Amino acid sequence: MKRILLIDDDMDMCTLLGRFLQRKGFETDAAYSGNKGIAKFKEQHFDVVLCDFRLGDKEGREVLKEIKAINPHAVVIIITGYSDIKIAVDVIKHGAFDYITKPLIPEEVLNVINKSLQEPVASSNNGMTVAKATSGGIADGGFLKGKAGATNELYKQIELVAPTNYSIILYGESGTGKEVMAKTIHLSSARKDKPFVALDCGTLSKELVGSELFGHMKGSFTGALNDKEGLFEVANGGTLFLDEVANLSLDIQASLLRVIQERKFKRVGGNKEINADVRILVASNENLQDAYRRGKFREDLYHRFNEFSINIPPLRERREDIPLFAAFFLKQSGAELNKEIPGFEEEVMQMFINYSWPGNLREFRNVIRRAALLTNEGLIGSKVLPWEMTQHNLLKDETTVYTNIPVSQASNAPLPKQQPFDLKNAASQAEYETIMNVLKQVNFNKSKAADILKIDRKTLYNKLRVYESHQHNGE
Numbered sequence: 001m002k003r004i005l006l007i008d009d010d011m012d013m014c015t016l017l018g019r020f021l022q023r024k025g026f027e028t029d030a031a032y033s034g035n036k037g038i039a040k041f042k043e044q045h046f047d048v049v050l051c052d053f054r055l056g057d058k059e060g061r062e063v064l065k066e067i068k069a070i071n072p073h074a075v076v077i078i079i080t081g082y083s084d085i086k087i088a089v090d091v092i093k094h095g096a097f098d099y100i101t102k103p104l105i106p107e108e109v110l111n112v113i114n115k116s117l118q119e120p121v122a123s124s125n126n127g128m129t130v131a132k133a134t135s136g137g138i139a140d141g142g143f144l145k146g147k148a149g150a151t152n153e154l155y156k157q158i159e160l161v162a163p164t165n166y167s168i169i170l171y172g173e174s175g176t177g178k179e180v181m182a183k184t185i186h187l188s189s190a191r192k193d194k195p196f197v198a199l200d201c202g203t204l205s206k207e208l209v210g211s212e213l214f215g216h217m218k219g220s221f222t223g224a225l226n227d228k229e230g231l232f233e234v235a236n237g238g239t240l241f242l243d244e245v246a247n248l249s250l251d252i253q254a255s256l257l258r259v260i261q262e263r264k265f266k267r268v269g270g271n272k273e274i275n276a277d278v279r280i281l282v283a284s285n286e287n288l289q290d291a292y293r294r295g296k297f298r299e300d301l302y303h304r305f306n307e308f309s310i311n312i313p314p315l316r317e318r319r320e321d322i323p324l325f326a327a328f329f330l331k332q333s334g335a336e337l338n339k340e341i342p343g344f345e346e347e348v349m350q351m352f353i354n355y356s357w358p359g360n361l362r363e364f365r366n367v368i369r370r371a372a373l374l375t376n377e378g379l380i381g382s383k384v385l386p387w388e389m390t391q392h393n394l395l396k397d398e399t400t401v402y403t404n405i406p407v408s409q410a411s412n413a414p415l416p417k418q419q420p421f422d423l424k425n426a427a428s429q430a431e432y433e434t435i436m437n438v439l440k441q442v443n444f445n446k447s448k449a450a451d452i453l454k455i456d457r458k459t460l461y462n463k464l465r466v467y468e469s470h471q472h473n474g475e
Contacts, residue, residue, distance in 0.1 A: 001025065001026065001027045002025075002026050002027070002047040002048070002117060003026070003027045003028070003029070003044075003045060003046045003047050003048075004021055004026050004027070004028045004029075004046060004047065004048045004049070004050060004113065005028075005029050005030075005031065005037060005040060005041060005044075005046040005048070005049045005050070006018055006028060006029070006030045006031070006050050007030075007031045007033075007034065007036075007037030007049065007050065007051040007052065007055070007060075007063060008030070008032070008050075008051070008052040008055070008079065009032050009033060009052070009055050009056045010052070011030075011032055013104070014030040014032070015030075017050075017104065017106065017109065018030055020106045020109075020110075021109075021110070021113075024110055026113075029044070029046070033055060033056060033057045034051075034055045034057050034058040034059075034060070034062065034063040035057055035058070037049070037051065037063060038063060038066050038067065038070075041067050041070060041071075041074070042070055046074075047075065047117065048075045048076075048077065048113055048116055048117065049067060049074060049075065049076045049077070050077050050079060050100075050109070050113075051063050051064065051067075051076060051077070051078055051079065052078075052079045052080075053078050053079065053080040053081075053087060053091070054080075054081075060078050060079075060080070060091065061087075061090070061091055061094065063076075064076050064078065064091055064094060064095060064096055065094070065095075068095050068203060068204075069205060072203075072204065072208065075097050075116045075117075076095065076096050076097060077096065077097055077098050077099065077100060077112055077113070077116065078091045078092075078096045078098075078099040078100070079099070079100050079101075079102065079104065080099055080100075080101060080102070081101065081102050081446065090174065092362070094200075094202050094203055095200065095202075095203035097112075097116045098112050098115070098116065099366075100112055101366075101370070101386065105370075105373065105374070107373060108370060108373050111336070111337070111373065115336075144324060144325060144328045146318060146320075146321035146324055146325070147320060147321060147324065148317075148318040148319070148320040148321045149320070150313040150317050150318050151313075151318055151321055154181075154310065154311075154312060154313065157308075157310050158181065158184060158185055158188065158310070159188065161185070161308045161310075162184070162185045162188035162189050163188065163189060163190065164189075164308075165189075165279055166307040166308045167260075167279070167280045167281070167282070167304065167305050167306075167307045167308070168185065168281045168282070168305075168307065168308045168309065168310060169282050169283070169284065169288060169305050169306055169308075169309040169310070170182060170281065170282070170283040170284075170309075170310050170312060171283070171284060171285070171287070171309065171310070171311045171312065172283070172285065172311065172312030172313075172314070173285055173314050173360055174285055174359065174360065174362070175315075175359045175360030175361055175362035175363055176312045176313070176314055176315070176360045176361060177312060177360070177361050178243060178283040178312060179198055179241060179243060179283070181310070181312055182196075182198065182239070182241040182281045182283065183196055183241075185239075185281060186238070186239040186241075186279075186281075189239070189279070191237060191238050191239055191279060194235075194236075194237040194238030194239070195234060195235050195236075195237070195238040195239075196235075196238055196239050196241065197231050197234050197235035197238065197239070197240050197241065198240075198241040198242075198243060199212060199213070199231055199240075199241070199242055199243065200243045200244060201242055201243060201244050201245050201246075201247045201248050202243075202244040202247040206249045206252070209248065209249070209252050210252060210255065210268050211224075211228065211230070211268050212230060212231060213230050213231050213232060213252070213255075213256070214230040214232060214255070214259075214265050214266065214267055214268060215227075215228050215229045215230030215232075215233055215267040215268065215270075216228050216230075216267050216268035216269055216270070217267050217268065217269040217270045219269070220267075220268050220269020220270070221268070221269070224268075224269070227267075228267075230265075230267065232259065232265055232274070232276045232278055233274060235278045236275075236276070236277055236278065237277050237278075238278065238279070239278070239279045239280075239281060240278045240279070240280050240281070241280075241281045241282070241283070242280065242281070242282045242283070243282075243283045244283065244284060244285070245282040245283065245284055245288070245305070246284050246286055246288060246291050246296060246297055250298065253297065253298045253301050254298065254301075256301060257298065257300060257301045257304060259276050260280065260301075260304050261304075263275060263276050263277070264276060280305065282305050288302050288305070288306070289302065314357070314360050315357040315360045315361055315364060316356050316357055319353050322349075322352050322353050322364075323349060323352075323353075325361065325364060326344060326349065326352055326364075326368060327343070329364065329365045329368040329369070330343070330344070330368055330372060330380070332365075333368055333369045333372035333373075334372060336369070337372055337373060339372060339375075341372055341375055341379075341380060342378070342379060343379055343380070344379055344380045345379045345380065345381045345382065347381075347382055348379075348380055348381060348382055348385065351382065351385065351389055351390065352364075355389050367385065367386065367389070368380075370384070370386075371384040371385060387464075388444035431463070434453075435449070435453065435460070435463060435464070438452050438453055446460055446461070
């Protein structure tokens with residue numbers, strides 16, 4: 001029986017979710033603070049950890065980091081409010097398997113847990129991914145190319161550089177698909193029949209990175225119980241992808257420079273030199289040239305990596321591709337849930353096009369997975385979209401609707417109507433507009449908005465519910 005640890009300071013949530021998961025065949029335990037959760041994880045074995053991001057004693061990001069330090073193979077799923085989407089993307093970058101947004105839907109939680117337990121061992125250890133190339137696409141389920149102008153330019157560069165043996169820096173925001181692009185380059189190269197190995201450099205401690213990259217000999221340090229191959233050995237003949245490479249310490253950067261120059265390395269604690277026939281691709285969401293100017297990154301290593309660089313545009317700059325990606329993600333979600341969902345209401349597609357997508361393709365995919373789960377029949381409508389997305393569209397000015405995209409109508413609902421000469425309604429509308437403007441400025445992060453507005457989150461939620469009810473009643 002698989003064991004699940006719930007870490008949340010909301011005892012009612014832990015109790016209800018625990019009972020639901022027990023009915024589905026899991027054994028559960030609960031901890032009501034981050035520190036207690038970490039202590040339980042040290043003492044017992046758990047297959048999956050569900051951890052709320054906002055705990056009373058520490059953030060979920062800290063809990064994630066400490067659990068990964070105890071067991072780098074741990075499967076951690078973060079629970080977060082949808083307004084914390086950027087935080088959610090960040091924790092995935094630092095080793096979380098996935099995130100689930102509140103309010104929790106038990107079936108969605110079950111779906112993500114089952115997916116984490118079914119994930120192949122080769123694809124999520126220590127932030128490492130190992131994939132063999134397969135004909136016709138990517139080993140982990142395929143990708144969609146897209147047709148936007150920025151997308152076409154991106155693939156022109158990939159087609160040009162992929163057949164070479166150049167090292168490449170991939171720049172892009174979190175969630176833009178840097179690893180997918182790296183796999184695409186690998187599959188278009190002469191190394192396509194050899195391994196593709198990926199490491200998220202932000203998920204490992206300084207002490208573990210050397211062992212992961214170069215391997216180690218038994219007894220070389222505390223915990224080294226057996227000889228271990230490093231990623232350079234695993235990727236021999238293929239491609240090694242280092243995501244968020246700027247997170248590597250300067251001494252590991254020096255070791256990498258030596259490997260690139262000499263094409264040889266030694267395991268930690270070993271004396272034997274091992275040949276390294278590996279093409280290196282790296283990714284970063286910060287400019288590595290700026291990083292070396294600040295002393296954070298070695299200039300000589302930067303120039304070794306920078307034989308070619310590619311900028312991956314964010315989704316908001318590829319809006320023509322949004323209908324294509326929506327259909328693609330819906331097809332994937334339908335297969336995952338064993339559902340037949342014909343598509344989206346036109347209003348929903350316009351919302352997708354107008355939205356800013358701070359989490360890029362990763363956020364887009366999760367929005368559609370959630371919407372597909374909540375839709376039982378017919379087209380996906382706006383009621384199953386996150387509140388932040390529908391409110392974002394209420395604030396869009398008519399002049400910013402993207403008329404060159406094949407959707408015939410935009411959905412731009414008006415602000416609450418003000419009754420003439422009604423001071424109470426005028427004050428209410430002014431308050432509403434102030435709240436919505438602040439929410440827009442902070443990308444709908446309700447905690448930040450409440451701080452700026454000098455009210456608590458509960459008051460903010462209550463006010464928003466009142467305004468929504470007024471809109472629905474036509475007031």
